Amino acid sequence: MTSGGVDAAERGANMAKLKITETVLRDAHQSLIATRMSMDEMYDILPAMDEVGFYSAEVWGGATFDACIRFLDEDPWERLRIIRKRMPNTKLQMLYRGQNMLGYRHYADDLVEYFVQKSVANGIDILRIFDALNDIRNLEASIKATKKEGAHLQAAISYTTSPVHNLEYFVKYAKDLENAGADSICIKDMAGLINPTTAPELVKALKETVKIPVQLHTHYTSGLASMACYKAVEAGCDVIDTAMSPLALGTSHPATESMVAAFKGTPYDTGLDLKKLDVVRAHFAKLREKYLANGLLSPKVMGVDANTLLYQVPGGMLSNLVSQLKQAGKEDQFEDVLKEIPNVRKDSGYPPLVTPTSQIVGTQAVFNVIMGERYKMVTKEFKGLVRGEYGRTPAPIDPEFRKKIIGDDKPIDCRPADLLEPEVEKMKAELPAKYNEQEEDVLTWAMFPQVAPKFFESRRQKKYGIDGEHLDAENGVHPV
Amino acid sequence: MTSGGVDAAERGANMAKLKITETVLRDAHQSLIATRMSMDEMYDILPAMDEVGFYSAEVWGGATFDACIRFLDEDPWERLRIIRKRMPNTKLQMLYRGQNMLGYRHYADDLVEYFVQKSVANGIDILRIFDALNDIRNLEASIKATKKEGAHLQAAISYTTSPVHNLEYFVKYAKDLENAGADSICIKDMAGLINPTTAPELVKALKETVKIPVQLHTHYTSGLASMACYKAVEAGCDVIDTAMSPLALGTSHPATESMVAAFKGTPYDTGLDLKKLDVVRAHFAKLREKYLANGLLSPKVMGVDANTLLYQVPGGMLSNLVSQLKQAGKEDQFEDVLKEIPNVRKDSGYPPLVTPTSQIVGTQAVFNVIMGERYKMVTKEFKGLVRGEYGRTPAPIDPEFRKKIIGDDKPIDCRPADLLEPEVEKMKAELPAKYNEQEEDVLTWAMFPQVAPKFFESRRQKKYGIDGEHLDAENGVHPV
Ligand SMILES: [Co+2]
Ligand SMILES: [Co+2]
Structure with a gap:
């Protein structure tokens, strides 16, 4: 179901030793400018990007969906269809949070599956799915749906450091993912x-365990990304994620042009042409200047975040802690909070520090310190994490600790989504008829019930005029 | 003659496998903010920097001398003495352009030697000397003087790419430098x-040839620097140049913190403490914000310069070409100029593209293209380069080509400085007595005859009050 007369299998087929996933249309701008790149800003350059010969382009999913309807007044599905049409020769890739889809709660399996179906139908070739806790049960529905649609299932491991996140842990999870049908591991x-x-240690261990390709996605935040990628590739990594240089480095990824140049003439040569990349670069260089001028891009996110190096916690999490402590007038206890984080992580089964667990762990550590007593005050979200609402934590939680935190509440040890009733039909019934322009709209509605109505209304008015109020949306007749 | 009661030999003595030269006080701000960091801005952090345990800190030379007197109204010699006093445990390093010293012409040997003597006397431990053309004869006087003063002589190879700049060329030059007395190669x-x-290829070849340590100094301009350093260290590189993260990347160097973290736990562990570095980082992070706010630091220099990757010419040279072409209304001939550069380089014996040769070659290429005929118009500087005024070019120049360019002018094939009369006594006689506050002033006067008087006058007025006009400077009596 892809357009342009090109089969997904034919896309990106080349003999290059190292493959490149270009992220400038998704993660790069999500990381640097809060996902605010609009279709107008990407439209013109898409054919030139298609010319480059990237293995794939990450163009959708993650926060793009939310940003489209919340800030950009843009139909994310239409964005995907346009990119598909204008990049017929490049595999299109999305980031999908498994049972969380692109929203902020666990959704029922039928919705998760319906979303996958529609993503592929509208042009996605590769779904990168991941779970914050690496609980494979939270990926089951997505995996099943992706396989059913015949798309490439890239299963991603949420990387973190902790006593349980050793090579053995990652290798076992990768093997489980391969057994579950993954076509590649990220x-x-x-x-x-x-x-x-x-x-390179992790890549090597994975390559010795799984038969499928291994891809590395890392951020430049701490200034290690290009070195890590280089060594990973030498160790056998098949694909790396990079971003066109104007939106690279800082909280984004290694620069595409630099990595292509770095491997030129080596056994890992990407085969990509720096001249073709330069055409693409010139487009995004203008956008970079625009974003700097309008303040969307701050030089702050472009430097090296040395705190990540020092404390092994993501930079964004640290700035949250600082502002929470400031609000409480307890900035002087920052060091204590930093020391408390490993304790809270240990108590809660060493969750990777990624949305939403980074906020949950960080906030709880702040409370533990400023209350002067550990777990005297416990957040609702921390209770949820300990109770198992987000899934199985990487290490088991001590039953006594759990009892202390959730009291007599019953812990969840089943797959969280098993507790959810099917919701597609319910959402279809709820979606106001006047907003229903395409089958995909029910998914937008289900994920963003607060934001979707405003977006739908705006779309409706653009289509039918400001007097769209009087329109009979059911039969699409516009009164003159 | 160093202060603080610490011998140069004792400084930076540690068992770390990889050594770090910290450049934030010289090259980092020279590269990012046109060398405008003032003593006021560095003063407070110097003791904390001294605590870190860097192998050395590059703090002087290069453009700092010029910037001090031209823009900062600061005595560069006084800057050096203050840094020396406040960093007694760290080897202090300067960049010295050999026969060019820190100025813009060839100076006589006696002046070159006098400058070295005063640099060491005021606190320099390591002199990094280099010649733009890698003509060792332009380093002879500096080498002799450095050895005489007992300082560490680091001989630097101007790196470039060209058909003659192969491993054999670099290895031979390094061997010559070692034989001439170099204590290390950069x-x-x-x-x-x-x-x-x-x-790593070059490092390996050098390590196989010379017995002295090898250091790598590279800029982040093209986004390759951290990867190049990492691989160089694996190949045996002993020291790398880095910059504290707030003034790293872009046209500067790899971030110190990132490189320290990158090698942590490896056989190349620097042994430096990220917590100590964090204290230093915080200071420069504030300066970074200040420079961004006052416009000294532009986000433009902080990205990846993909043109260097594409055309193998320095980014600064390309922007000069663009503005020259613009002035001539010939922007459309940019590609032609890029194609002409390799021809001009070949004709002129493949000079490295570094100040001043980058400008000389670039401007000539522009003339060749816009005049529609090669060498129809030849700049004075290009004639000088071809005639041998700057020294011996890496490849010999075809005599017929030389004849075409310089006509009947006699080519120079001796050491250029052999044509210069001693000039210390002459300069001493010229320096107005009222400006003579210290022996070093004659060196300031000799290098910057246009700029020095204004600086000296300002210094004098600060010292003796605005009515310093009436002062008898000879005996230092200030009329009340
Ligand atoms: Co990412
Ligand atoms: Co430099």
Whole structure:
């Protein structure tokens, strides 16, 4: 069901030794400018990007969906269809949070599956799915749906450091993912924690265990990303994520042009043409200037975040802690909070520090310190994490500790989504008829019930005029 | 003659496998903010920097001398003495352009030697000397003087790419430098051309040839620097140049904290403490914000310069070309000029593209293109380069070509400085007595005859009050 007369299997087929996933249309701008790149800003350059010969382009999913309807007044489905049409020769990739889809709660299986179906139908070739806790049960529905649609299932491992996150842990999870049907494995290092020693070690261990390709996704936050990628590739990593240089480095990824140049003439040569990349670069260089001028891009996110190096926690989490402590007038206890974080992580089964667990752990550590007593006050979200609402934590939680935190509440040890009733039909019934322009709208509605109505209304008015109020949306007749 | 009761030999003595030269006080701010960091801005942090245990800190030379007197109204000699006093445990390093000293012409040997003597006397432990053309004869006087003063002589190779700049060429030059007395060799890659393949190749070849330590100095311009350093260290590189993260990346160097973290736990562990570095980082982070706010630091220099990757010429040279072409209304001939550069380089014996040769070659290429005929118009500087005024070019120049360019002018094939009369006594006689506050002033006067008087006058007025006009400077009596 892809357009342009090109089969997904034919896309990106080349003999290059190292493959590149270009992220400038998704993670790069999500990381640097809060996902605010609009279709207008990408439209013109898509054919030139298609010319480059990237293995794939990450263009959708993650926060793009939310940003489209919340801030950009843009139909995310239409964005996907346009990109598909204008990049017929490049595999299109999305980031999908498994049972969380692209929203902020666990959704029922039928909705998760319906979303996958529609993503593929509208042009996605590769779904990168991940779970914050690496609980494979939270990926089951997505895996099943992706396989059913015949798309490439890239299963991502949320990378973190902790006593339980050793090679054995990651290798076992990767093997489980391969057995579950993954077509490739992605090491997803959101925080830029992986380094030029651990990256090749992990890649090597994975390559010895799984038969499918291994991809590395890491952020430049701590200034280690290009070195980690280089060493990972030498250790056998098949694909790396990079971003066109104007939106690279800082909280984004290694620069595409630099990595292409770095491997030129080596056994890992990407085969990509720096001249073709330069055409693409020129487009995004203008956008970079625009974002700097309008303040969307701050030089603050472009430097090296040395705190990540020092404390092994993501930079964004630290700034949250600082502002929470400031609000409480307890800035002087920052060091204590930093020391408390490993304790809270240990108590809660060593969750990777990624949304939403980074906020949950960080906030609880702040409370533990400023209350002067550990777990005297416990957040609702921390209770949820300990209770098992987010899934199985990487290490088991001590039953006594759990009892202390959730009292007589019953812990959840089943797959969280098993507790959810099917919701597609319910959502279809709820979606106001006047907003229903395409089958995909029910998914937008289900994920963003607060934001979707305003977006739908705006779309409706753009289509039918400001007097769309009087329109009979059911039969699409517009009164003159 | 160093202060603080610490011998130069004792400084930086530790068992770390990889050594770090911290550049934030010289090259980092020279590269990012046109060398405008003032003593006021560095003063407070110097003791904390001294605590870190860097192998050395590059703090002087290069453009700092010029910037001090031209823009900062600061005595560069006084700056050096203050840094020396406040960093007694760290080897202090300067960049010295050999026969060019820190100015813009060739100076006589006696002046070159006098400058070295005063640099060491005021606190320099390591002199990094280099010549733009890698003509060792332009380093002879500096080498002799450095050895005489008992300082560490670091001989730098101007790195570039060309058909003659192969491993054999570099290895031979390094051997010559070692034979001439060099205590270490620095690969000086001004433009960020060296990559993760060529850096370790060159390091390995040098390590196999010379017995002295090898250091890598490269700029982040093209986004390759951290990878090149990492691979160079694996190949045996003993020291790398880095910059504290707030003034790293872009046209500067790899971030100190990132490189320290990258090698942590490896056989190349620097042994430096990220917590101590964090204290230093915090200071420069505030300066970074200040420079961004006052416009000294532009986000433009903080990205990846993909043109260097594409054309193998330094980014600064390309922007000069663009503005020259604009002035001539010939922007459309940019590609032609890029194609002409290799021809001009070949004709002129493949000079490295570094100040001043980058400008000389670039401007000539522009003339060749816009005049529609090669060498129809030849600049005075290009004539000088071809005639041998700057020294011996890496490849010999075809005599017929030389004849075409300089006509009947006699080519110079001796050591250029042999044509210069001693000038210390002359300069001493010229220096107005009222400006003579210290022996070093004659060196300031000799290098910057246009700028020095204004600086001296300002210093005098600060010292003796605005009515310093009436002062008898000879005996230092200030009329009340
Ligand atoms: Co990411
Ligand atoms: Co430099």
